[in-house]
Structures are given as structure tokens and as C-alpha cells.
Amino acid sequence: MSEQLTFYTNPMSRGRIARWMLEETGVPYTTEILAFESSMKAPDYLAVNPMGKVPAIRHGKTVVTECAAICAYLAETFPEAGLAPTPEERGSYYRWMFFAAGPLEAAVTNKALGFDTPADKSRMAGYGSFADVMNTLEKAVSVSPFIAGNRFTAADVYVGSHVAWGLGFGTLEKRQAFADYVARVTDRPAYAKANAIDEKAMKAMQKSA
Numbered sequence: 484m485s486e487q488l489t490f491y492t493n494p495m496s497r498g499r500i501a502r503w504m505l506e507e508t509g510v511p512y513t514t515e516i517l518a519f520e521s522s523m524k525a526p527d528y529l530a531v532n533p534m535g536k537v538p539a540i541r542h543g544k545t546v547v548t549e550c551a552a553i554c555a556y557l558a559e560t561f562p563e564a565g566l567a568p569t570p571e572e573r574g575s576y577y578r579w580m581f582f583a584a585g586p587l588e589a590a591v592t593n594k595a596l597g598f599d600t601p602a603d604k605s606r607m608a609g610y611g612s613f614a615d616v617m618n619t620l621e622k623a624v625s626v627s628p629f630i631a632g633n634r635f636t637a638a639d640v641y642v643g644s645h646v647a648w649g650l651g652f653g654t655l656e657k658r659q660a661f662a663d664y665v666a667r668v669t670d671r672p673a674y675a676k677a678n679a680i681d682e683k684a685m686k687a688m689q690k691s692a
């Protein structure tokens with residue numbers, strides 16, 4: 484019997500990245516929607532993720548937090564979905580997934596908070612500067628149709644989510660290469676389905692608030 488898969492999320496969060504990945508795998512899962520500042524900080528959930536943040540998944544006895552790790556875990560655990568990298572894709576797959584989880588996330592967050600690395604201190608910052616990150620990301624999404632090569636992988640769920648959210652919220656520079664990449668990676672039934680589920684959940688939460 485397959486193991487129980489539980490998804491902890493809030494529809495107004497990065498949980499949407501994990502939802503998209505779950506829908507890409509096509510495996511059944513149950514969802515627990517948590518409220519910021521209440522159930523997300525309650526002992527039951529802190530036992531799952533001591534950070535008190537979403538998303539998280541529990542698969543049997545295995546807990547995975549961090550969107551990038553959830554994407555990679557699901558791709559490897561459900562290889563029939565075809566979203567894990569081939570040996571040829573593996574380098575770019577991990578390179579850009581980690582780049583998005585580290586330098587990109589940090590640069591975008593700091594910029595949104597009004598901080599950019601002083602030019603004489605960029606050596607100390609893992610992401611260098613916001614400009615370095617934007618230019619590098621533009622090259623990464625332009626050399627091949629997908630981030631790891633010629634086909635869609637779990638790395639596109641993660642990197643594509645960052646780029647789509649960044650363009651949507653205005654935290655990423657508006658560049659044609661970013662918009663083209665988002666159009667390529669989001670043109671998928673699982674993306675539409677995941678968003679429809681979260682939009683519905685979000686409206687239900689807002690109605691009951």
C-alpha cells in the first residue's frame with residue numbers, strides 16, 4: 484500500500500509551489516490548510532516544521548519542508564511523473580534549483596525590504612548583488628527552453644514559480660526573457676489545476692474570516 488501523503492499549506496503562500504509540484508506528480512494527497520499566526524504556530528504543526536512556516540509535506544514517516552526540497556523529493560519519489568533529471572540534465576537541474584533557493588530568494592527578499600548589497604561588500608554576499616542575480620537568471624532561462632534543457636522538470640516548477648511570482652509582485656525586473664520563460668513553463672494542466680484549487684481555498688478562507 485502506498486504511504487499517506489499530507490500537504491500542509493496556506494493558499495496565500497509559497498505553498499502554491501508545492502501544490503503545483505504535487506499536481507504534476509498526479510499522486511493522491513490530503514491537504515491541511517493552516518492559518519498564519521494560529522495553527523501554523525501551534526505545537527502540532529511546530530512538531531512538523533519548527534519554523535512554523537508552510538509548505539511542508541509528510542510522506543509516511545518522512546517530513547520535508549522547503550519548497551525546493553519538496554520539489555526534488557517528489558520528483559525522485561515518484562519517478563513515473565518524469566520530472567527528475569536525467570544524468571545529462573542533473574547539473575543544470577541542481578545548479579538552478581539551488582541558485583533560486585539561495586541567491587535568487589535572498590536577493591529578491593532583500594531588495595523588496597529595501598536593501599541591496601553595497602558595491603564594496605558584494606564579495607561577502609552569497610548573491611553578490613541584485614543586478615548580478617538578475618543578469619545570471621536571464622542567461623539561465625535563455626540558453627534552453629527549460630532550466631535543465633529541452634524538457635520540463637521539477638526544477639522548472641521551482642525556478643518558474645520564483646520568476647512568475649517575482650513578475651507578478653513586481654519584485655523581479657520585467658525582462659522579456661523572464662516573461663517568455665514563465666509562459667513556457669506554466670502552460671501545463673497541473674499548473675492550472677493547482678492554481679484553481681488554491682484560488683478556491685483562498686476565497687473560502689476570506690469568506691469565513
Ligand SMILES: N[C@@H](CCC(=O)N[C@@H](CS)C(=O)NCC(=O)O)C(=O)O
Pocket residue numbers: 495496497498519520523535536537538548549550551
Ligand atoms: N524557505 C521556505 C520559506 C517558507 C515561508 O517563508 N513561508 C511563509 C509563507 S510564503 C510562511 O509560512 N510564513 C509564515 C510565518 O513565517 O509566520 C520555503 O522555501 O519553503
